[in-house]
Amino acid sequence: MIKLSDRISRVEPSPTLAITAKAKAMKAEGIDIISFGAGEPDFDTPEPVREAAKASLDKGQTRYTAAAGIPELRAAIARDYARRGREVKANEVIVSSGGKHALYTATQVIFEAGDKVIVPGPYWVSYPAQILLADAEPVFIDCPADQDFKLTPEQLFEALKDPAVRGLILCSPSNPTGAVYTRSELEALGAVLASRPEVVTFYDAMYDELYYEGAIAPDLVACVPALKDSVVTFNGFSKTYAMTGWRLGYAIAPAGVAVAMDTLQSQSTSNSTSFVQYAALAAFALDPSVLTERREAFRRRKDLIVGLLRGIEGVKCTMPLGAFYAFADFSAYIDPTKSGANTFADDMQLTEFLLVEAKVAVVPGSSFGAPGFLRLSYATSDALIEEGVRRIKRALKG
Numbered sequence: 001m002i003k004l005s006d007r008i009s010r011v012e013p014s015p016t017l018a019i020t021a022k023a024k025a026m027k028a029e030g031i032d033i034i035s036f037g038a039g040e041p042d043f044d045t046p047e048p049v050r051e052a053a054k055a056s057l058d059k060g061q062t063r064y065t066a067a068a069g070i071p072e073l074r075a076a077i078a079r080d081y082a083r084r085g086r087e088v089k090a091n092e093v094i095v096s097s098g099g100k101h102a103l104y105t106a107t108q109v110i111f112e113a114g115d116k117v118i119v120p121g122p123y124w125v126s127y128p129a130q131i132l133l134a135d136a137e138p139v140f141i142d143c144p145a146d147q148d149f150k151l152t153p154e155q156l157f158e159a160l161k162d163p164a165v166r167g168l169i170l171c172s173p174s175n176p177t178g179a180v181y182t183r184s185e186l187e188a189l190g191a192v193l194a195s196r197p198e199v200v201t202f203y204d205a206m207y208d209e210l211y212y213e214g215a216i217a218p219d220l221v222a223c224v225p226a227l228k229d230s231v232v233t234f235n236g237f238s239k240t241y242a243m244t245g246w247r248l249g250y251a252i253a254p255a256g257v258a259v260a261m262d263t264l265q266s267q268s269t270s271n272s273t274s275f276v277q278y279a280a281l282a283a284f285a286l287d288p289s290v291l292t293e294r295r296e297a298f299r300r301r302k303d304l305i306v307g308l309l310r311g312i313e314g315v316k317c318t319m320p321l322g323a324f325y326a327f328a329d330f331s332a333y334i335d336p337t338k339s340g341a342n343t344f345a346d347d348m349q350l351t352e353f354l355l356v357e358a359k360v361a362v363v364p365g366s367s368f369g370a371p372g373f374l375r376l377s378y379a380t381s382d383a384l385i386e387e388g389v390r391r392i393k394r395a396l397k398g
Helices: 013-030 047-058 071-082 099-110 126-133 153-159 182-191 225-230 253-266 274-284 288-310 347-358 380-396
Strands: 092-094 118-122 137-142 167-170 200-206 229-236 249-252 325-329 373-377
Touching: 013 347, 047 274, 071 092, 071 249, 071 274, 092 099, 092 225, 092 253, 092 380, 099 126, 099 200, 099 229, 099 249, 099 253, 118 153, 153 182, 182 225, 182 229, 182 253, 200 225, 225 229, 288 325, 288 380, 347 373
Parallel strands: 118 137, 118 167, 167 200, 200 229
Antiparallel strands: 092 249, 229 249, 325 373
8 A cells, every 4th residue: 555645645635626626526417506616707717818728729839838838827817917017027927727736836935844824714725734734833813704714913913923934925816715815905914014024924815806896906015025036926817817717827026036937937837738828828918898898797696695695684794895605694694502493503504404405505714714704706797696695594494
């Protein structure tokens, strides 16, 4: 029997992908499942991007590229960031096989044993796993609903007293909560970070154009330019352009970090898919109305699902300002000391109940460091949102 490394024993499979897979398997069996689990838009990839991919194939653009990405795409990403009020050079951009891949690569080249990385919770499930895979230690800070699920300067100040802290992860707009840091909040956090310039901040902006208070969410470095040399920004094409399966993301990093990431990619995955990179150029040329229409659809769905969830007795739900997730507090239905109808030991048991009895797939909040909550993706139709929440409400009434 092959002995596995200690490294892989530190992490578990992604619960969001596992629940989505289980829901799809039940659907394949003919079971009528409504899934709020998937973290991907239900829209098609825009036609100009699809056509550009076909044209790229016809041109024979199917060979190896530089590990860091084709020059045209790196330059286009740099130009795109100019509209965020931030100067980015093409050699600071590393194109990767998805945002998750970029995050993993950066984590591997920056952190090591003995390092601690601050992870405000609720958090995306892959953050702690990737930190552990780098032999570092995640340090969790609870950011509850009454502070809009956001890290405060006071919390950050206390955490930075530990000299072993070498990193911080911020996600805005947030997966799973939809919370968004404002310019003033980023400036306040930046003022605290200035006391520890050796601390690296990972800024996950994957959902920045799915923002409901403007066209684009605030960027950390644009708000606090002094942090440029200590921030790695992550973004991609999956959410904004409905290109989840295309697996294309990128990081923007100080030049030295970018070179290290390039080196690791050259010895691991090499380049991301060549013709997908060429197709992505078409995404930057899309008519702005394409993204506006999709953002407005998500805005409507956001208002719909939050209103319906608040209509379930005992359920609380803050209004998200970005992304496409509702993060609802179902703790009124959870009590490990009791057993009986509609009382569950934990959110995992509640999730399983809803999948079996209500035929609705959701993701338990404990996966994100927030026991008692459920994450529901509203990247689905109004009709399915209405029917799905109706099923949840009916099942919990018993």
